[in-house]
Amino acid sequence: MGDRAIDVYEAYQGQVNWPQVVASGVRRVFVKLTNGGGQARVRGDRYVAGARAAGARVGGYHYALGGDPVAQANVFADELIRLNALDLAPALDYEDHSLPKGPAAQTWIRRFLTQLNVRLPQLGKNLLYGSGSDLQAMRAWEITVPGADVLEWAAEYGVNNGTKNPIRHYKGGQAAVHQYTSAGRVPGIAGHVDLDDVLANIDEGTVFVGDRPPPTPGTAATIRAALIQMMEDCMVTFPPAPTTRTKVLALPPDYDVTLVFAAESTIFGGHIYNWTPTEGKGTGGDPVQWRVEVKEGEPIRIPSGTSKAHVEYSCGTEVSCFIQVKPRG
Structure with missing residues (x-):
């Protein structure tokens, strides 16, 4: 696909001019919603509403911390539902030093994603974010959960100067998203922002019907049919x-x-x-x-x-x- 996405957190990016962001070519926005066992310190309400109103597809991500993965999945699901941030596959940000590493990470991740899919059975995809080397060490391509695909989101910068560099460390699987810099620039955002190259289909086909209009004209019947099925x-x-x-x-x-x-x-x-x-x-x-x-x-x-x-x-x-x-x- 090669589309550009961004992942943002209001505590870092501050005030955003969302029409400018979308006009620059950004069509997908991931917003930090939760952190460990609770909501993010700065909640995602304004970012979700602003990005959506400007025409972007909006998803959420959870920053995992050591602790109970089931409880953290429930907190994340609550925020995804409350904000209806379900245009994109929900993302688990698995990078904190308090988390299990290597093969032991698989068990934690499976428990988290399995519970998330129990709470959100209408979704068919999950994203697992981590550095390319961490994803390789945990053998991320082996992780499966009932009812949904697990797609890898690899953070590999090379020279972190805002330009694209190839994925070098994650060799075992095929990344669906490549975060290629944390020093990106996007019109409408004053400071640096993470830039992501979307390499596979990470869109979700259903939304909570009635909460808001379909994301693009002519999709109401498709959304309804998917939800009914x-x-x-x-x-x-x-x-x-x-x-x-x-x-x-x-x-x-x-x-x-x-x-x-x-x-x-x-x-x-x-x-x-x-x-x-x-x-x-x-x-x-x-x-x-x-x-x-x-x-x-x-x-x-x-x-x-x-x-x-x-x-x-x-x-x-x-x-x-x-x-x-x-x-x-």
Whole structure:
């Protein structure tokens, strides 16, 4: 493909003129969303909104730290969903010195990406970022997870002067993205910025329908079809929650959707709230404020036009959510 992307963090790049960035040829933007077990110190809201409004495809990345990979994956998934930063494959930035290295890294990465794909089953790709030498040492091309491809994002600069140099250290696999400098310059950004050469398809084909318009004209039918195919006879697993927790489901607003919940123990305090593609319509904006109690084994018909459902629950064991989608009428 050879398209240019950038990866940014507001704490470093500061104020950005996004129309200038996109006009310069940048079409894909990765925003730092989370760091270890929490949100990034400077949250990604403004960057995600600004890049998207200027016409870029937007994704997020997580800066991993030593610790529980499952917990970190959940934090990352929460931010990806909250900001709908799902135009690009979500990226795991695996470079910190506190993380396992070499072959031991594979186990940590698999646990992180497996949990991320449990939370975001509609996505089909993950990106694994690291230096070329680190990716080689961990044999990154061997890492696989259920339900999604793992694509490598290799950072290799050569002479770090803003120009492209070939990948020299990562020999075992084929990088999907090459970060070739951290000293790049892009109109609309005052200081240095990481520049990335996109060498394979890293775009995701589905978005949370109804949250915003399709990224390009004429793709609504494609997005809808992909989302329907993904959700038909689909089961999503929610983790145990000793206290009340919220999960988000993306739903196609022009199809009939039914949810059925099951668990090995009682589901307490379960409710579903709905949002529609029309701004202000849905719980929190609609005077009707539709909500329904989650009852195990009982089919729950979601109101027509719902694009997003917030499932609020607490349960001592995992909760399985079965999703059935049918053409309306």
